[in-house]
Amino acid sequence: MSGLVMPALDQKVLARRAAIVKSLQAIVPGEGVVADESGMRVFESDGLTAYRALPLIVVLPETVDQVAQVLKYCHGEGIKVVPRGSGTSLSGGALPLEDGVLLVMSRFNRILDIDYDNRCAVVQPGVTNLGITHAVQGEGFYYAPDPSSQIACSIGGNVAENSGGVHCLKYGLTSNNVLGIEMVTIEGELIRLGGKHLEADQYDLLGVITGSEGLLGVVTEVTVRILQSPETARALLIGFPTSEEGGQCVADIISAGIIPGGMEMMDSLAIQAAEDFVHAGYPLDVEALLIVELDGPEAEVDYLIGRVEEIASKNGSTTLRVSNTEEERMSFWAGRKAAFPAVGRISPDYYCMDGTIPRKELPTVLARMRELSDHYNLRVANVFHAGDGNLHPLILYDANVPGELEKTEEFGAEILKLCVEVGGVLTGEHGVGVEKRDLMEHMFTEDDLKQQQRVKCAFDADHLLNPGKVFPQLHRCAELGRMHVHKGKTAFPDLPRF
Amino acid sequence: MTTDTMDADLHPKTAEDVLAAVQWAAGEQIPMEIIGQGTKRAMGRPMQTAHTLELSGMSGVTLFEPEELVMTAKAGTPLAEIHALLAKHDQELQFEPADLGPLLGNATGQGTLGGMVNTNFAGPRRLKAGSARDHILGIAAVSGRGEVFKSGGRVVKNVTGYDLSKGVTGAWGTLAVLTDITMKVLPRAETEKTVAFEGLSDADASSAMATAMGSDCEVSSAAHMPAHGGEPARTLLRVEGFEASVAYRVEKLAKLLAVHGNADISDVDASRKIWADLRDVAPFIGDTSLPVWRISCTPSHGHVIAAAIANETSISCFYDWQGGLIWMQMEDGEPMADLVRGAVNTNGGGHATLIRATAEQRLATPVFHPQPGPLAALSRRYRENFDPHGVLNPGRISVEG
Numbered sequence: 100m101s102g103l104v105m106p107a108l109d110q111k112v113l114a115r116r117a118a119i120v121k122s123l124q125a126i127v128p129g130e131g132v133v134a135d136e137s138g139m140r141v142f143e144s145d146g147l148t149a150y151r152a153l154p155l156i157v158v159l160p161e162t163v164d165q166v167a168q169v170l171k172y173c174h175g176e177g178i179k180v181v182p183r184g185s186g187t188s189l190s191g192g193a194l195p196l197e198d199g200v201l202l203v204m205s206r207f208n209r210i211l212d213i214d215y216d217n218r219c220a221v222v223q224p225g226v227t228n229l230g231i232t233h234a235v236q237g238e239g240f241y242y243a244p245d246p247s248s249q250i251a252c253s254i255g256g257n258v259a260e261n262s263g264g265v266h267c268l269k270y271g272l273t274s275n276n277v278l279g280i281e282m283v284t285i286e287g288e289l290i291r292l293g294g295k296h297l298e299a300d301q302y303d304l305l306g307v308i309t310g311s312e313g314l315l316g317v318v319t320e321v322t323v324r325i326l327q328s329p330e331t332a333r334a335l336l337i338g339f340p341t342s343e344e345g346g347q348c349v350a351d352i353i354s355a356g357i358i359p360g361g362m363e364m365m366d367s368l369a370i371q372a373a374e375d376f377v378h379a380g381y382p383l384d385v386e387a388l389l390i391v392e393l394d395g396p397e398a399e400v401d402y403l404i405g406r407v408e409e410i411a412s413k414n415g416s417t418t419l420r421v422s423n424t425e426e427e428r429m430s431f432w433a434g435r436k437a438a439f440p441a442v443g444r445i446s447p448d449y450y451c452m453d454g455t456i457p458r459k460e461l462p463t464v465l466a467r468m469r470e471l472s473d474h475y476n477l478r479v480a481n482v483f484h485a486g487d488g489n490l491h492p493l494i495l496y497d498a499n500v501p502g503e504l505e506k507t508e509e510f511g512a513e514i515l516k517l518c519v520e521v522g523g524v525l526t527g528e529h530g531v532g533v534e535k536r537d538l539m540e541h542m543f544t545e546d547d548l549k550q551q552q553r554v555k556c557a558f559d560a561d562h563l564l565n566p567g568k569v570f571p572q573l574h575r576c577a578e579l580g581r582m583h584v585h586k587g588k589t590a591f592p593d594l595p596r597f
Numbered sequence: 598m599t600t601d602t603m604d605a606d607l608h609p610k611t612a613e614d615v616l617a618a619v620q621w622a623a624g625e626q627i628p629m630e631i632i633g634q635g636t637k638r639a640m641g642r643p644m645q646t647a648h649t650l651e652l653s654g655m656s657g658v659t660l661f662e663p664e665e666l667v668m669t670a671k672a673g674t675p676l677a678e679i680h681a682l683l684a685k686h687d688q689e690l691q692f693e694p695a696d697l698g699p700l701l702g703n704a705t706g707q708g709t710l711g712g713m714v715n716t717n718f719a720g721p722r723r724l725k726a727g728s729a730r731d732h733i734l735g736i737a738a739v740s741g742r743g744e745v746f747k748s749g750g751r752v753v754k755n756v757t758g759y760d761l762s763k764g765v766t767g768a769w770g771t772l773a774v775l776t777d778i779t780m781k782v783l784p785r786a787e788t789e790k791t792v793a794f795e796g797l798s799d800a801d802a803s804s805a806m807a808t809a810m811g812s813d814c815e816v817s818s819a820a821h822m823p824a825h826g827g828e829p830a831r832t833l834l835r836v837e838g839f840e841a842s843v844a845y846r847v848e849k850l851a852k853l854l855a856v857h858g859n860a861d862i863s864d865v866d867a868s869r870k871i872w873a874d875l876r877d878v879a880p881f882i883g884d885t886s887l888p889v890w891r892i893s894c895t896p897s898h899g900h901v902i903a904a905a906i907a908n909e910t911s912i913s914c915f916y917d918w919q920g921g922l923i924w925m926q927m928e929d930g931e932p933m934a935d936l937v938r939g940a941v942n943t944n945g946g947g948h949a950t951l952i953r954a955t956a957e958q959r960l961a962t963p964v965f966h967p968q969p970g971p972l973a974a975l976s977r978r979y980r981e982n983f984d985p986h987g988v989l990n991p992g993r994i995s996v997e998g
Contacts, residue, residue: 214897215807215811216804216807216811216896216897217807217895217896217897217921239813240811260756261756261760263754263756267754268753271731272754274760274763275727284971288971289971290971290972290975291969291972292972294895294945294946295895295896295945295946296895296896296921296945296946296947296948297723297724297893297896297918297921297922298717298719298723298728298893300893300948300965300966300968301767301968301976301994302764302768302772302976302979302980303717303763303764303766303767303768304764304975304976304979306730306760306763306764307759307760307763307764309760310756310760311759327811327812327813328813329813330813350664350665353664353666353784354663356687356784356785356787358783358784395815395838396813396814396815396842396845396849397845398842398844398845399838399839399842399845402839402841402842403839455750455752455754455755456752457665457751457752458664458665459662459664484754487752487753487754488752488753489752522750522752523750523752524750524752524755525757526755526756526757527752527754527755527756528754528756530756531756531757535757539757539758542757542758543747543758544746544747546744546745547746547747547748547758549744549746550740550744550746550748551748551758551759551761553982553983554759554761554764554979554982555759556982557975557978557981558975569758580985582623582985582986
C-alpha cells in the first residue's frame with residue numbers, strides 16, 4: 100500500500116480470533132464462515148487492486164436473521180465489520196480490515212417480487228444490477244442505472260455507492276431509482292425505509308444511506324423502480340477537431356432542450372486505443388469523439404437526430420454517422436464500452452480517475468491535464484460522461500517501474516484537486532472509499548466533515564462499520580457531540596427586527 | 598438585553614446573520630421558529646417558540662447557468678421569482694412543487710425556495726421526475742449546533758461523502774437553517790396533451806393507469822378523479838415532450854386503452870390547467886374547516902385504502918401518482934387518524950400526513966405518520982446530531998422533535 104494509513108489494529112480482537120470464529124460459526128453454520136487463509140485470499144481486495152488486506156474472518160450469511168445476529172455479536176464484542184457485495188468497487192470501499200469481519204452478501208441472490216403494476220422489483224442485495232434487467236426484460240422492462248460493471252456488481256453495492264452509468268443523465272442515479280430498503284444497523288436492529296410507495300416519510304434517511312459506502316448499515320433488501328424499455332434507440336457518432344468544439348456541441352444540445360439517453364466523449368488517445376482494440380470504425384483524425392444516444396418513440400428519435408445533426412455541424416463536426424440498425428448502434432458503443440481494457444492494452448497498468456466538473460470547464464481542465472501529463476511524464480487518456488460532466492482520466496503507468504505508482508497517484512490527486520478548483524467534486528460515481536479519503540479536506544471544511552461524521556454517530560456510535568473509509572480522520576462521537584457554544588457569552592444577535 | 602428585545606423576530610440578511618442567530622439560540626438553548634414567508638405555518642405540528650427567524654430577507658438567485666442546467670439561490674428567494682426566471686429560458690423545476698397556499702386558505706404564488714425544499718411536496722410529474730430531493734444538488738446551512746456546513750455541489754454526478762443535501766430535504770426546518778440551495782433545472786417540455794377517459798370505477802381506473810404507466814408511451818402523470826356532484830369520473834393521463842412525439846404517443850395511448858372507451862384529448866393549455874389544479878389540490882380549496890389528508894401508498898392499493906376509509910366515514914378523494922397519492926377530504930370535519938392510518942398500514946403500507954386541520958386537531962393528532970420504534974429512535978438520534986438542544990422548529994414534526 101502506498102502510504103495509506105488504516106485505523107490501528109485492535110490487538111485484543113486479533114488475540115481472540117479463534118473464539119470469534121467459533122461464535123460466528125454458531126450463527127452462520129456450514130460453509131458460511133471462511134477462516135482459512137487460502138479461502139479468504141479471494142476477498143483481499145476489490146476493484147481497486149492496488150490495495151490489499153486479508154480480513155480477520157469472512158462471513159457469508161444467508162438470512163436476514165443471521166445478518167442481524169452477526170452484527171449484534173460484533174457490536175457487543177467491539178469487532179469492526181466491512182460489508183461487501185460483489186467486490187467491484189473502484190475506490191476500495193470493500194477493502195478488508197485485518198481486525199475486521201468481512202460480511203459478504205453474495206448469498207442474498209434472490210429476486211423476491213416483480214410487480215409490473217407498480218413498476219418495481221423487490222430484490223435481495225446480492226442480485227446483480229444486470230440480473231434485475233434480465234428478470235424483467237421479457238415483459239419489456241429494465242432497470243435504468245447501468246454502471247460499467249453491471250454484469251457483476253450487486254444492487255446492494257449500487258446502493259452503497261449510489262452508482263451511476265451512461266444512462267443516468269436522463270434516468271438518474273441509483274438514489275433516484277430506489278424506492279425502499281430494508282437494512283440492519285450495527286446493533287442488529289431491522290429498519291425499513293420506503294417501500295412500494297413513491298417516497299419515504301419524514302427525514303430522507305434513504306437518501307443519506309444511498310451512497311454512504313457501507314458505513315451506516317447493511318442493506319438486506321432493495322425495492323427498485325423498473326422502467327418500460329423505450330420504443331427505440333439510435334446513436335450518433337460525431338468527430339470534432341478540438342475538444343472545445345465537442346464541448347460546445349454538448350452544451351448546445353442541452354440548451355436546445357434535448358436530454359439524450361447517453362452522451363459520451365473520448366479524446367484522441369482513448370479513440371486510438373479503442374479503435375485498435377475493437378475496430379469500431381472510429382475516425383482517427385479527430386481530437387474529440389462524441390456518442391449521442393437518443394431513445395424514445397421512433398417519431399421523437401427521428402426528429403431529435405435531425406436536431407442534433409444540425410447542432411453538430413454548426414459546431415464544426417468533421418465526421419458524423421447515424422446508426423440505422425441496432426448492430427450499428429452497438430458498434431458505436433463497442434469502442435466506448437471497451438475503452439478501459441483498450442487502454443489496458445497500450446500500457447502495462449492504468450489508473451482510472453473519477454472527478455466531476457461543470458461541463459463548461461472541460462477545455463480548461465483538459466489543457467491543465469496536458470500540462471500535468473508533461474510534468475509527470477505520464478500519458479493520460481480521457482473518457483467523459485459529457486452530459487453530466489463526469490470525467491474519467493486514465494493515467495497510463497507501469498507498476499514495475501519503481502516509484503511510478505506513487506507518481507501516478509500524485510498525478511491523480513492533482514487532477515481531482517483541479518476538478519474541485521473549477522467547481523466540481525472529487526468523485527462522480529466511484530465513491531471515496533480509501534482511494535480519495537485523504538483528499539476530502541480539499542473539498543470540505545473541518546465542520547463539513549464533522550457534520551457528516553455526526554450522521555455516522557446516529558447510526559454507528561462506535562465506528563465499527565467500515566472504519567477507515569471516506570473520512571480522513573476518525574473523531575469519537577462523544578467529541579463530535581460536544582458543543583463549543585458558550586452559554587451567556589453570545590449576545591442576542593444584532594439583526595434587523597420588527 | 599431586555600425581555601422586550603428578546604421577543605423580537607429576527608430578520609437575517611446574510612448567512613453570517615443566520616449563524617449569529619443560531620449560535621445565540623443554541624448557546625441559550627432557546628427554541629426558534631424558522632420560516633421563509635410563513636406560508637406553511639398552517640401545516641405541521643403547531644409550535645410555541647419565543648422567537649422567529651424569518652429568512653425572506655435572504656433573497657436572490659446567485660448563479661444560473663441554463664446550459665449547465667444548474668441554479669443557486671438564497672433560501673429566502675421567492676419561488677415565484679425562480680419560476681419566472683426559469684420560464685424565460687424554457688426551463689423549470691421538473692418536479693412541479695405544489696402550491697398549497699389556497700388549500701390552506703392563503704394566497705396563491707407565495708412561498709420560498711427554502712420552504713419548498715423543507716417540505717418536499719412534488720406535483721403530478723413525480724412518477725417520472727421525482728421530488729425536490731431528486732433535484733437538489735447542494736446546500737449551505739447552519740446546523741442547530743450553530744455551525745456552518747455545506748454538502749453536495751453544483752454538479753449532478755457527485756458521490757463525495759454523505760448526501761446531506763437530501764438529508765435535510767423534507768426536514769421541516771428541524772435540522773439546520775438552509776442559507777443557499779443549488780438545484781438541478783431542466784428544459785420545459787415543448788408541449789403536452791392530456792388523454793382522459795370518462796366513467797371508470799376507481800378499480801378500473803387503477804388498472805388503466807397501470808397499463809398506461811407500464812407502456813412505452815412515456816406517460817408523465819396519471820390521476821383519477823372519482824365521480825362527484827353529478828360530474829362523471831375522469832381518468833387523466835399526461836403526455837409531454839416534442840410536438841411530433843406527443844401526437845404519436847397520444848394516439849398510441851388512446852388505442853392501447855380503447856377498451857375503456859373513447860379518449861377525450863385536451864390541448865396544451867387545458868392540459869397544463871388540469872395538472873396545475875391537481876398539483877395544488879384545487880378540488881378541496883374552499884371549506885378550510887374540513888381536514889385534508891395526503892396519503893402516500895403503493896399505487897395499485899390507493900383505491901383499496903380509500904374504499905376501506907369510505908366504508909366507515911364520509912370522504913371526498915382523488916388519486917394522483919397512478920393511485921400512489923391520495924388527497925382525501927374528511928366531510929364530517931374529524932381527521933379520524935386511526936381509521937386513515939390503519940387502512941394504509943394494512944394495505945401495503947405508506948404514510949398519511951394531515952395537511953389541513955385546525956391547530957387543535959394538529960396538536961391532538963400526530964400530523965406525520967408515526968414510525969415504528971427503532972426507526973423513530975434512529976430519526977431522533979439523527980436529529981440530535983444536527984440540533985442537540987432542539988432549538989430549530991422543535992415539535993414541528995412530532996412531540997419529541
